[in-house]
Amino acid sequence: MKYAFKEHEKNFVEWCNEGYNLPLGNLQQTKAKEFLKNIDDPNFVPPLYHHQAESVKRVIYCYEVLGRKDLLIEVVTGGGKSVIIAGVIAYLMIVHDIHKFLILVPNTIVRARLKDEFGPESTTFVYNTFPFFYNGTTDLLQRISLHIMRQRTDPVGIRSAPIILGNVHQVYEGRVNLEIIQKNLGSLVIFNDEAHNTKAENYNELLNKLKPQRIVRLDTTATPDRLDGLHPDSEKILEYGIRQAMLDRIIKRIIVCKPDVEKVKLTYKDTETGEELKAEEVPWEEIEHRKIRPTRFITSEKPMRQQIAIAKQCLDYQKKTIALDDDGKPKWKPLLFVVAISIADAKNIAKVLQNEFKLNTLLVTNESEEGEKEEAMEINRHLRDCQYDAIVSVLMLREGWDVKNISVILLFRKFCYKLNEYTGEKYSVYGQQVIGRGLRRIDPQNKDEWEQCLVVDHPVLRHDWLWEMLDADQYGGALNPDELIDMQRIPEPKELDIEPVDH
Structure with missing residues (x-):
């Protein structure tokens, strides 16, 4: 525009x-x-x-x-x-x-x-x-x-x-x-x-x-x-935009964590044909433009569990960074937000999070009851004592859902981009909206300290254009399911080369 x-x-x-x-x-x-x-x-x-x-x-x-x-x-x-x-x-x-x-x-x-x-x-x-x-x-x-x-x-x-x-x-x-x-x-x-x-x-x-x-x-x-x-x-x-907002420390900074492509091989199952597809073979653009319904695709079991394990490590790390309140308890509770490719995929992921990883999980899709949707809206009122550890959705919670304590985002779907006809710059609607769910700061008035959102993103989804657009930082090296986060690999916040406008 x-x-x-x-x-x-x-x-x-x-x-x-x-x-x-x-x-x-x-x-x-x-x-x-x-x-x-x-x-x-x-x-x-x-x-x-x-x-x-x-x-x-x-x-x-x-x-x-x-x-x-x-x-x-x-x-x-x-x-x-x-x-x-x-x-x-x-x-x-x-x-x-x-x-x-x-x-x-x-x-x-x-x-x-x-x-x-x-x-x-x-x-x-x-x-x-x-x-x-x-x-x-x-x-x-x-x-x-x-x-x-x-x-x-x-x-x-x-x-x-x-x-x-x-x-x-x-x-x-x-x-x-x-x-x-x-x-x-x-x-x-x-x-x-x-x-x-x-x-x-x-x-x-x-x-x-x-x-x-x-x-x-x-x-x-x-x-x-x-x-x-x-x-x-x-x-x-x-x-x-995001670049200026990061410079002003109004939003969190983004740190992208990626697994090794050989250790975590991301594949999807076509439920209509029973065929297993490499991530590169899924018709992402047709799905995003709604030419193909995503309902036929779900994430394969093994890479799904592997990436959840990585996200769990990120969530545990975020918990360790939270300052304590006067009562000795954390000031807020970090949450995991998972973005699935389809409702069937979201249900499967939620079941694994709940039963295998013991993370109390709220599933919110177009099929959810009104009570579940209202629960999603209530989360922001319970920064310290939220009953959930994870929220799973498809694209329903991509706008207007503002939960400050989303601290980790796990992506199981690819986002696409187009070129702005006036500037030639790449832009994404869904990608920016989804990542935006994790950008609201707990304490936006505190400009002395950065807050951060960790995003688990598989390299084969080829989102480098998105992270460049959002000025995201990259975790140093691969982060795999059997590895703990190394604080030394989290880069120092970079100062962005933007001149503030002064009126």
Whole structure:
């Protein structure tokens, strides 16, 4: 997706430096300047990350100065996109007296996360952490309520609640919800979270139907480019990727551990033909583009157990690195996240983890009961006392599932890439999303210490392009099932050659 803000960067910097003058009336101008000075103030605690404040300012600049209405920010997983949304909502409430905000999400997993962040009753309510409302504006905070669109839920809250949160299917399949939004809400602000899903046919149709009502639409995603070559029809005004986030120590660093190809020979079984295939013979691109269903493939028993043994060694190592709390217990519990090729493969892997490696395992797939999916969403609330040691999935938990204590990722599937038509750089949707599940830091405010995620990846999957794109470090030499991790082989964190942007 093309970066559209380049031509405006110079004028934007001047606008910031000259005190945020806007083409507004005196009262609105005063409120806008007070809002922007508030987020710049050293007393704004905890402080916004630089890219968060930059995002909020660019949205304001594009809307107020440039007159743009369809915007997109690309922010790495763990970069705090919800805080940016919260900042924009607060600005529009304070300066423009806007009180209708629709947050669209692609699935119930993302919806559950945003419910925690935008529900006033939640312990993680974003406005209880970040003081976007200040002095005489705090009364506006008391007016915020959240309506969640669900099946069999009375849609009357759509009319009364300032913030409406909905899985997109609840809008275009639940016609009552859409009719109320179109006929009763008038103008509103739309936030399109995980916006790379926008080009799905129904998603696109819904956004077009709501276009006449939208005051402004902000798309947020870590991966705007899709493997089908499509992307949202908005203007990308900010890019904050993994390289910069690592430099800023906002996310964990990645350490890739690979077995010896001769000692661990990765093969898969075709359940339709009974044939055993080398990893190189599996039609990965057709699987990723959904031309071939992956259900017919499972990982062969021996290499599956061998790689689980390596992942177990990584998990044990991570446990030894955890600092102790005042009660003498670890401050948090590291977890293993396993990515299978198919549901049958995931079930088989989960059984081996549970029965042979004695790791209490949660299996989450499209076939899982709602209770199991809800358990997956609850894990982040139990950093110290999670009942599980491992979570196994296919691709269901690749976006919106944010569990800080994922410390080891084990890959049993290959990811593919395409070339960005504007930059020529390689990009991956699934690869970046899956690895992103392990990048959120336990303590993002502690810039003095690195946190790390170990990834077990077989060399024959040929993911070097992915590790280069993610600036991952490599464990020194092979790591095989019968070997302990040698701390001396874990490289020192490298300083990335990136000049920070200073506005």
